[in-house]
Amino acid sequence: MNNNTIVLTGGGTAGHVSLNEAIIPELIKKGYKIHYIGSYDGIEKTIIQENFPTLPYHSISNGKLRRYFSVKNFSDPFKVLYGTLQALSILRKVKPSIVFSKGGFVSVPVAIAAKLANIPVVIHESDLTPGLANKIASSFAEHIFTVFEETLNYLPKEKASSIGAIIRPDLFFGNEEVAERLTGFQAEKNTLIIMGGSQGSAKINEVIKDNIEALTSKFQIIHLCGKGNLDATLTGKPNYIAFEYVTDELPHLLKISDYVISRAGSNSIFEFLELKKPMLLIPLSIHASRGDQVLNANFFENKGYALKLEEEHLTTKSFMDTLSDLVKYKEEIIDKQFTADSSKTPDQFTELLLTYKK
Template sequence: MENKQKKIVLTGGGSAGHVTPNLALVPELLQHGIDVHYIGTDDGIEKTLVHDIPFHAISAGKMRRYASVKNITDIFKIFKGTKESKRILKGLKPDLVFAKGGFVSVPVVWAASKLKIPVILHESDYTPGLANRLCIKKAQKICLSFDTADARSERSILTGSPIRKDILDGDRAAGLASLSFSGDKPVLLIMGGSLGAQAINDAVDAALDTLTQRYDIVHLRGKGKLNPGLEGSDSYRQYEYMEDGLPDVFAAADIALSRSGANAIFEFLALKLPALLVPLPLSASRGDQILNAGYFEKRGYAHVLEQENLNALALVQALDALWEQKDEMVSVMGNSKEADGTSNVLNVIFENIGVQ
């Protein structure tokens, strides 16, 4: 009797951080002969990012942490999305649903639970977001990126966060050549997330004369945030963002300056790239980046500079301190259990669907 092909549904969306870890799993899943499908929304970023596997669209509401009439109307969207998910899952009959978070995952997980389809959740941040909190009780396993008290519960397992394999395949010489850097000075990579980080950009601009004496700098400033007044330096390259060639630029970098979103910092960990993290402040977030950064600093993977303390002088001093401890940090990161998040998560999936 021929073995039935295994089938998995991936879900997650609303931001790239809820999609790219899922996509990091796809090549290996396909290589193992698994039929992979994605459930997302038609108007979410997942629709534009998901390629090469079937995509199924549903409705999804968003529950906000503040009073809003949309919290009422979006409840109906969640129930509509659950009904749509149930119909899709009944047709697909997957062996497993893997949910990465974001509010599109809520109706999918709820529908899977009603249909008795096993669910694995993954949480990237130090503490779970609201969508995952609404799904936790319905999951058989919860993969965690951070070694918190929750990671030692019966259903939880410390995995780290999945990252794209191509990020690890960069070539330093190619990166230096693409940036027209000689390699004589250390390369500082600066990035502030998909939208950029104005506070980081402003501090870098103010300190640039000093920084370019020490480093060759590649700066991903965010959409619409280029500074035309900074053109012309042999030691400074600025981009809004970078789609092609980023693995080579990562390979060329010696240290990084960044926000502390989970995807970015776990890429740094896998690359063994020491970073100075400037977390998004509590006034602009639920505080997850502050907790992420604190954990990485405690583990010896990064240094932290709070945004309220960020200025030109503090930035230069903090980057110099990072450079002084670079070699020690690279060694610590090389011994991390969380660094190989992709393999760790795949092992949990394979174990739960009986794939060798």
């Protein structure tokens, strides 16, 4: 067992990678060697290799875990089995003192392999209800940390605890001048940032396009539209700029943003909450997901931290009407946001994580 080596895993969406991104520098500063186990072609591979090019990345096979019938349900367990054998081989070579999992399908074979190798596994669950991958992996875990206290109702109470959100400190260091250079906008004007998730949202993008004249007459629009979704017909439009996806630029763009329209992934909405940004949440539909974003959005709406517009009710008119309400109730929303519990930093979280290593 190498006490200075830690294995991280998690992938499938940017949300399953962002916490790992945040804690890698903290762990390196503490003298740890980091290895990452992910899929062959998932977004986690792109993010980790682009941001940490010298960090060893190991690819394994993984099968999708479905709650519905599919013929692939018969073949994917064999992919998980093969991935488990691959992960076991990697862990025996690397000999980490702990495995940290952020969830996603690729994390399941890693958690199983770690259990077989007698290496402690710690999981982090961001959503109100655990994802299927984390539900399965929790059986092999030493401990599960959650963001929402309500999530503890779905996990073994003897090995789960709620610690609140973990927020990257760099989010607080956005620079208006950098943002103005990136966008050509003026910080003193009302600015609206629209985020459809790492893959973008065709429906949100369509509503933005349909309302572009009304939107740009009232706001400067920063539109994060998703990879491959740039619309050439909107290029050069006054008061409008689009990016496929941003990373290091995001703190600067949020710095000049007065309002946020976003999906309702837990990591992102807690970041907006910490920054005290009035937000309109359009959660991913239950028809396209397990419904975790709907639950997250409901929680924020009930707390008064945000307004919500479900995708099934998203139209050109409903979008503009709800956006008007967001502007109208801006101060009330910010007042509620100031009542929220404080968050933890990645450094504070790594201290908690390291208490479980061998």
